[in-house]
Amino acid sequence: MTTEPNTALKLRVEGMDCGACAIKIENGLKRLPGVTEINVNYGLETLSLVLDEDRTSRGSVEDRIRSLGYTPRSMPGEEANAGKTSTAERGVSDRAWWQTRKGQLVIGTGVLLGLAFVIATVAPAIAEWAYLAAALLGVLPILRRAVAGARHGTPFSIETLMSVAAIGAVAIGESAEAAIVVFLFAVGEILENVAAGRARAGIEALMNLVPRIARRERDGAVTEVPADELAIDDIVVVRPGDRVPSDGEVVEGSSELDEAPVTGESVPVLKEAGNTVYAGSINANGVLRVRIIRTAADNTIARIIHLVEEAQGSKAPTARFIDRFSAYYTPAAMVVSALIIVVPPLLFGAEWSTWIYRGLATLLIACPCALVISTPAAIASGLAAGARHGLLVKGGAALETLGKVRTVAFDKTGTLTVGKPRVTDIIPLEGEEVDLLAKAAAVEDGSSHPLGMAIVETAEGRGLELPKVFGGAMAIPGKTVTARLREGFVSVGSPRYAAEQGNLSPELSVRLEALEAAGKTAVVVLSGKRPIGIIALRDEPREDAATGVARLKALGIRAVMLTGDNRRTADAIASGLGLEAKAELLPDAKLSEIAALREHGGIAMVGDGINDAPALAASSVGIAMGGGTDVALETADAALLKNRVTGVAELVGLSRATLGNIWQNIALALGLKAVFLVTTLTGTTTLWMAILADTGATVLVTINALRLLRFQGDDSTDPGDER
Template identity: 55%
Template structure:
């Protein structure tokens, strides 16, 4: 497909989804203007905008060029600074070529995407606010020194702040947005000048700019909270090429290359350890504070910190596809999807603002017409009510909290794909959890060593000698236990695997067999005590291997996929939140019952994928809100059927790309943390709505009574906007 000069044409019969970075957005009003401008383009099917993330996603067909989209954004008063990718119905294309328009229209809006990335005093928004404030002070001094010039001095100060605002108002009007905050501000300021309240008009415009400045700071902080994750990945990497080690930019690493990670260095890319062993601090990606031991064939993630040993790592993902980049991308896309409460507030504001404008007009006109009241006095009150009616605080109350909640979760390894998911989690009443890999570690461990005539360590030594080199999960469990117990592993010879039965070899001249109970019984009989012990262990859901040395049973080794360390605590936390937990597993009933009994959870066993889906449907039919928690592959039907599907994983493709939410570090307790975060976020939203509407109600009454005027009225909106944004940002630092 040809493309050039930042423009890419798409075939007429394809539907593409393209994502752009947009400079200058920091409130819901900004997002609304960009959305309206882009929706007007021919061939555009859908538009999603996140002011918090500074992103624009466009679903389009036909010959829609990047330059057309950038032009529409520019016409709205903003600027496209980059294009991140395009997904077509016929395939997937990833691009990172820029769509830059340096001329832009940042001045039209008064600020830039990178306003607060550097020193704050370099921000255009700061310059505009400072200029208006300085002009206001000069006007006051001129008025004191030359009273005759008072009005003209304040008019000049007003013009400095109002002209950019008015330009934005008319841009919004051209896009079909009649009741924008800028339009209401412009009408109120001009009206105040007409009735002689020039000084107050200038003060109101200045306060409005201050409020916008604070909004920008808050939006920048919210954006930086998730974007800051990308800074965890080091700028350079030590790559091995042609037998030599060279330092190269980490973003240029290719899949398949091998990098050297020294102790204390951050790992530059997602990869697999090919040599070395070390403790790796995965807190930046998973939130897990305890370092994990990593050895050959273990996965490692970009941005995590290598501990005490050097590692050679084979790169498995390019820079833009590493775990951190994908988490950031998924969270930003989630912020574009509106939550049900946000959609309701949007619909409400469409009627609320015109209604307030109508009330303001009636307040300004009816008392003078019907009661002969003073026109200037009631027009003044009407203008104040006009400012009170600005919907910014109300409209931002929900997306600000949702964005903060999504970002707070992502930084702690709790990935939720959108406001709908974040809201739904708080209403969950039942959690249906898979067993293997969800409630349990997903790999067997040696739980019991029962020796007969030999020491436990000797039993482990002989068993490990037979299993050396095997990749079977049970073999790895025995080898891990031998290492943990410090049991030496002697060399074995004449090793032979007996299909479905076990393995035999010579160890120090002794014939040794390790295998199933049935196969061992063919070589040596188990005594009554040993047989009883085998049945007891099997009753606990454990797999038993028998060690036979020179025809004599020398020991039993029992293994089981054990519950995660925090599984019991995690289930208790769910119960504390009023959520019932059910185990749904394809494993046999005896093993499921043993694990369920130790965890205090109701088991449903011997289930096929369709059975798990049926159970979810049955629970929903009883009025339950169900979260299905699993590995994201075998549980796909149930995950899709549940109200919320949650994938457990350690930053894998499954954990990031399937289900509605993902617990990146696989802790059962994190499911309860997700629910708690959801409920906190919804409580935050209710507080924000109460703050914004409450302040407006108070100022509405005091304005009609004549207690407050224009400049306090603007605080009912810009002040409330700052308050609700600051309240939402508390979620970023909340303990979960």
Template identity: 60%
Template structure:
């Protein structure tokens, strides 16, 4: 499939079949996914329908395909995947065969030979020249006419093939057989150029998959063996030598080295890794030999998921693309009516020459083809998504990519987003006589045991480092945004904010309140430990801002985007962190409060929410676009509309920049598609240009907008 009109053609044809509940056509992956209701059209019939349109459909059996799933009505539905490509193209065409060896190139050669032979014979037999060109035109029209009929039967009567065939046959009728033959040849050349351009766009996505090596050195009973990466299974042990690409997602069991993760995450500085550290597929081992345990199968590693995400995102339609597609449905039949009026009105009402105005009306048919306009948006979106993925910026579809660039405000979570997410205990303050720091820390650790919250991990780490006794806890529960409570040795223990302690009726002494204020003014987060409702101690922690946080916020400001921090932390700590980074702050927010803040911000324009993808799911969902600072974790890739593989605050500004570059590219493409046709429309009606320049107005515009979209692949970021 070469352009978005191919996508619409296939989708319309399959949606008409009985028992088909959902159809998704992916241009970049050349994949058709069909959801069938029980008793609906058989898979073989769907393949025949697609083949009738001029494509060859091959059923896919992959680990991605789910044999069954529940549809929205509650009934079982079947999901099938087909791979579609031109019927006269061979399988190797999809694997990088040079364009001059493809089926479309062979068709151009045959048609070119026919036109050239007709030209030579017309000089040898000048009296029969018109008949020779007529024969060449009819022979050239055969494959396109057959496709036009198939498309009309499948519900697409106003296809480019229909317009071109009507114009060529009309030219033959009025005696312009020579131009008709050239029009058909130029149309075939245009399709070939579209095929080349689409191939380049797909190559941009396939290059992501090339980050994986073809083979891996797997440990076996007899020693190391060279095996295909696809054969690796979870639990296998592989050896990664210096200079090798890591073949899998896994965990280092032996060895230390610096890993260059830039091909996957965009992180330019090599990262030191050792035993127990995770590694991601596609990164490059710089110096030491590593022994790695495979943690994900080849079809589910980071690179495979990125490729799959980009392909799926390319298939989703952005709002501007939906508008263009709706517009094109009316454009083509409207253009045919306009062509008919051009043919009839001047001769009937103004005494115009029938031959002249019929010729101009036929040329208008060719100008009216919407191919360039329809491809202008998805080509730019696909290139933008691919460019972002190469730099660790993953966006789930054109709608999100468009919305990011329109954002007026970016709201950041604090812990794990603007900060490193690894707070450390800095101060322990006992509030009762006879209570030491280790006892305070031990009680707090017993309540926080098993929690994944960064502050809980800081307390548990400090307790382990100081060998604090941690008694067992029971009946643990969380008061969202406020505290964690449990029963320890029959006594009620709670760890929460000073605000929670006051609301729970615990009286904090003036000295304790003064100490809390001093700690919070230093940018530290303070929690109180309550034992049977009475204060036992204070624990202060600090999480340092990310190294690039201030620069990332400044980059957003330069782009004209406001930044605000939403945090559940206290006002003093929030202001201390926000002051360093130069952004506004809304502090002491419960999860419900964050939702209200986002709703208030959205009243002034689109809002992007940036969180760690774990604790911020409601806020990420409520924002216009949610961005997860995730480093490739499952939660980061699955929760939000976009994810930053490289954990940099500056990545948010990069996403805004990429979105705006994509939107600018879309505007340029639409201007070229519409502008070029407008120019040729005027020149055609004025009699300056004829049929073959008219077909160039379509194919030329299509190629130009595709090549312009491919420029986005060179986007470098801020």
């Protein structure tokens, strides 16, 4: 007998707008047999789970979601284990607000309240009955959701508070206020839903970067096809003004591409044959033929969307704390409200109706919506803002940690430096500089050694014509490369090899030592055995490395370079950039240094995401340089898609802005509650003012969080900068 495997199910769930919604759905589904691996992402309105359909049907899952007040809908490619879906398969619900259940609740309660007002105006004698009917009919769907939540694991929900307050108001003869409270609650929910939709706009904007149509070339003919149908090795034609339909490699043509939508790089990048192009980049001026190297489901934009979705689904430490706090806060608020109702009348002989009214108002003020949404709204906005500036952060925990780091440790090669040697000095001992460079490049032409390739690249960059080589070059590994030119044998060798030839003068030795003291690698060019010049090379710092380190210092963060390179080279690079250097570190020693630095506070490690993987994992937060490579996106906690050192300070600035926004939200939520609690106890606040205060706080918190979407990446060194 064979057993059917469990089904992986993914649904769109309309109506979720805060963490409390997600908890309610998760608690409700946990109680269904055969439902496991529940993952609710309210930010994207998605639910994924694993379902044993022999024990619980899909229909039962959807019915449970509906009973809790939300609307489940199928989504394309719904199987959660099917991997990343294509861009076309993604999408935020495009239903208008009045078509949603919360929108219909607003319309229904509004109509009831309006009818009650008209009846009360026309026939004042039955005004109370009209408002009573409006209040009871309006609270009925809220009460039904409260009962469903209580039955399925969430007894202390916002609907519970609302139902108790509305029914209590009716009981003490305040039917009109009860009807207004129910209507304002419905309005508040739809406003929260609209605000949450604004926060999802960052993901939707990323999706829209990739064109739906591609111009595919086959057998000499170009036809338009859906971008999702492109396969690896397909050739596409990208005209000026077109967006690149998927990641690929240029096979023909030359043009500048605007990669700002993908990496945040503000300057157009020249792309020629052999260069990689990213999905969503905009072609500026030339026609390119591009070979597809990734399908639509796996291109850079799709991977970024997938990682941002995962990041928004993960909870930051502050959010987890507030969730735990809210679990106790809501029942505690009900207890306090009950005490406010019974203590003054029982102990001090106060009027029951007055204190019942004030207790119910306290219950409404205590609604935790604004507090619950304060952190995840800020985190979601921070993550979306970072993605738009080429700063990919994989989760709220990493985003929070970045703002608290005291030290940033950099790898040298490929991180602070370009990652390949460049010619820095050409010193002819006889003849002209260009002649020396041309001879050295002729000898090294065709070499696979990084130093030789750098010399040839420099000569080509200057447009030099290389002397003819007679026969092939001969190499002695680690010492020299020799070739015969028209005037005789010319060698490019190490200083040690030149010394072995017996013609290294004291003056020349001093010059070589000075170059090496500056962290450069010097080679001696010899004609026969006679030195005719020196060429020095070094893996030079990135253009923005010094600026990036300076910005970190401006933020009060210590910058350290950890490298396995020799002390002399490390000190030379570090002194030019203005940071400390710890050199000649084997992998184990590098991990020990990170552990030691971590004792003095949080530490971020910045590396290339390949050989630095252990160090990235050992740090408080790992940051990968990598321009969108697989390793950069998957190894570390954050990735700098612009491949710039200044991005580290931008990440810290974004994190600090997000942390500041979180605390502003918490202060706003709790501060308003404190003010209205005082006015309620003194009899100033009415029931409708109490619910308006909670709704207003929720909307204000969400709007404040959305300000993070305006975060400016470049030159953003002010920790509180949320322009």
